[in-house]
Amino acid sequence: MLLGLAIRERGPSGRWRIRIRWGILFGLLAITGVAGYFLLVTSFYFYFKKVEQFDEVSYWDMFTLIFNRSDHREKVGNYQIEQAKHLLEEGEFRKALQYLQTGVIRAPENLDGRTYLADFFMFGFNQEDRAIQILREGVPYAYDNPDYLKKYVQVLLSYQEDDEVVQIAENILASDPSPEVERIMALGAATASYYRGRFDLAEDFLKDYNLDGDLEGALLSARISWDRGERKVALAKLESDLGKFRNDEPIYELLSRFYREMGDNAKARQYAVLRNINAPLSVAPRIDLLQILSATDQKDRARKEAESILYQFANDETSLQQLANYATDAGEVDLSRRIYERALENDFKIAPFALLLIESHVTAGDYQGAIAFSSELVKEKPEWIKKNWPIFNSLRSVAYYGLGNEDLTELYLQQFLEAEEVRIGSLLAVSNRFQKLGGKEEAREILMQAYERNPDNQAALSSLISLEIELGNSAELGPYLEKLLKMRRPSTTILQEAYKNLGSDKFIFTKGRAKLLIELNGLISPADTNEVEPS
Known part of the structure; x- marks a missing residue:
């Protein structure tokens, strides 16, 4: 039974x-x-074989799963991350994202996967906070991974998370890291401190970790002296550092920029030439020299140099675009057109070259030429124009403003502002264009849009404050300045501008005026304060 x-x-x-x-x-x-x-x-x-598509799984792995669940989980996660990399190469981004997300959950110590996933959220979805959080969660596993820590520090600095950089640097530096990790974290902390105007702390990091003998450390030390108002000290530091490192180009670049800011164009040109000699195959030093030649009224020499660059770098898309940027800023329409034609011949991505050609017409004051070329493009309907329609309309708006056509200026400006995908940098660039033509109200409207979209964007807020001061608008100036002073240390120019004007009768009713004047006075170096007394 x-x-x-x-x-x-x-x-x-x-x-x-x-x-x-x-x-x-x-x-x-x-x-x-x-x-x-x-x-x-x-x-x-x-x-795991069919559903999870984990081809490397073995029957023995499954048989012993009860004894090594955590090891198996990590193994699957690592496999999914590797598969995600292949999917990215094949352009299957959605599936790659799914693999990365589950892979990082299963294998949290896979720093490669974290980096890929963070890039997805940062560049694909513009979710910087999520990207930073993904990278932050990987730091405990990365104390001996200089590449990951460098990436993390760079991301934090790019989004002005300076205090977090200093905090994580202090934690890692206290753990007796490798020399490479020590350098990355100390330099990151020094840079973050510099951005916040904490010059003493920045110099402490440089000295305590012997970064004065490092190229990046030497450059940062010179910038600190320059921003303290110790210009001669900054120049002396840089000039004494020449020949100490493998590559002097960054030193020549900074020397050239500092002398240009001082108005010593002869010295600026001298170091720009030396920079060219130091890096003869690089286009950036030559563009720098071009800008100096153009600024010092050596137009013929500048044109010859531009011709030489166009000939030498005609088949290099990136270099050609840098030259196109120069041509646009200088209003060299003929040069810009020839660059555009060369880009067409080489089948480069033509959108930036076409937009820069329109902009070069505007810079040169040839507004009718800008409209004519724009109309020609509208008739041709190239594929790229739809994706770049907001920027295209912004240039048409500026051109019509130059012609005095208020209706079309407003029409295209509103179409530009209504496009949600426009980046803050583009808004600032168009605002600058209007300001140069005297369109202060249009520029203010654009800056207000930029500020509303991202109140933490320091460049947008700084530009808005400068324009509010110029227009005499005191209503929101106090809150704007309070917010700005909580960000990174603003440029000396805007500090001086705010200090001088806030002390005048025009802004006597500005909210928090007395407190702001004290704070501004504390941020401006003694030499600058003597130069700029409140009105």
Whole structure:
């Protein structure tokens, strides 16, 4: 009875009784358990093989899963991250994202996966906070990974998370890291401190970790002296550092920029030439020299240099675009047109070259030429124009403003402002264009849009404050300045501008005026304060 698991028999008293056959029962249970386990293992095997597409899974892995679940989980996560990389190469971004998300959850120590996933959120979805959080969660596993820490510091600095840089740097530096990690974290902390105007703390990091003998450390040390108002000290530091490092180009670049800011164009040109000699195959030093030549009224020499660059870098898309940017800023329409034509011949991505050609017409004051070329493009309907329609309309708006056509100026300006995908940098650039043409109200409207979209964008807020001061608008100036002073240390120019004007009768009713004047006075170096007294 009971499938042979029990028998009916007479007991000593002659009564019938049922006796369980325990040996057979336990044997059957054991066989059933083993069979069930093998069935479960087989199910897991095919699940990971077919559903999760984990090709590297083995039957033995599944058989021993109960003993190494965490190892298996990490193995699957690492595999998914590798698969995600292949999917990215094939352009399957949605599936790659799914693999990265589950892969990082299963293998949290896979820093490569974290980096890819953070880039997805940062550049694909513009979710900087989420990207930073993903990278932040990987820091405990990255104390010996200089590449990951460098990436993390760069991301934090790019989004002005300076205090977090200093905090994480102090934690890692206290753990006796490798020399490379020590350098990255100390330099990151020094840079973050510099951005916040904490010059003493920045210099402490540079000195405590011997970064004065490092090229990036030397450049930062010079910038600190410059921003303190110690211009001669900054120049002396840079000039004494020449020849100490493998590459002097960054030093020549900074020297050229500093002398240009001082108005010493001869010295600026001298160092720009030396920078060219130091890096003869790089286009950036030559563009820098071009700008100096153009600024010092050496137009003929500048044109010859531009011709030489166009000839030498005609087949290099990136270099050609840098030259196009120069041509636009200088209003060299003919040069800009030839660059555009060369880009067409080489089948480069033509959108930036076409837009820069329109802009070069505007810079040169040839507004009708800008409209004519724009109309020509509208008739041709190239593929790129739809994607770049907001920027295209912004240039048409500026051109029509130059022609005095208020209706079309407003029409295209509103179309530009209504486009949600326009970046803050583009809004600032168009605002600058209007300001140069005297369109202060249009520029203010654009800056207000930029500020509303991202109140933490320091460049937008700084530009808005400068324009509010110029227009004499005191209503929101106080709150704007309070917010600005909580950000990174603003440029000396805007500090001086705010300090000078806030002390005048025009802004006497500005909210928090007295407190702001004290704060501004504390931020401006003594030399600058003597130059700029409140009106």
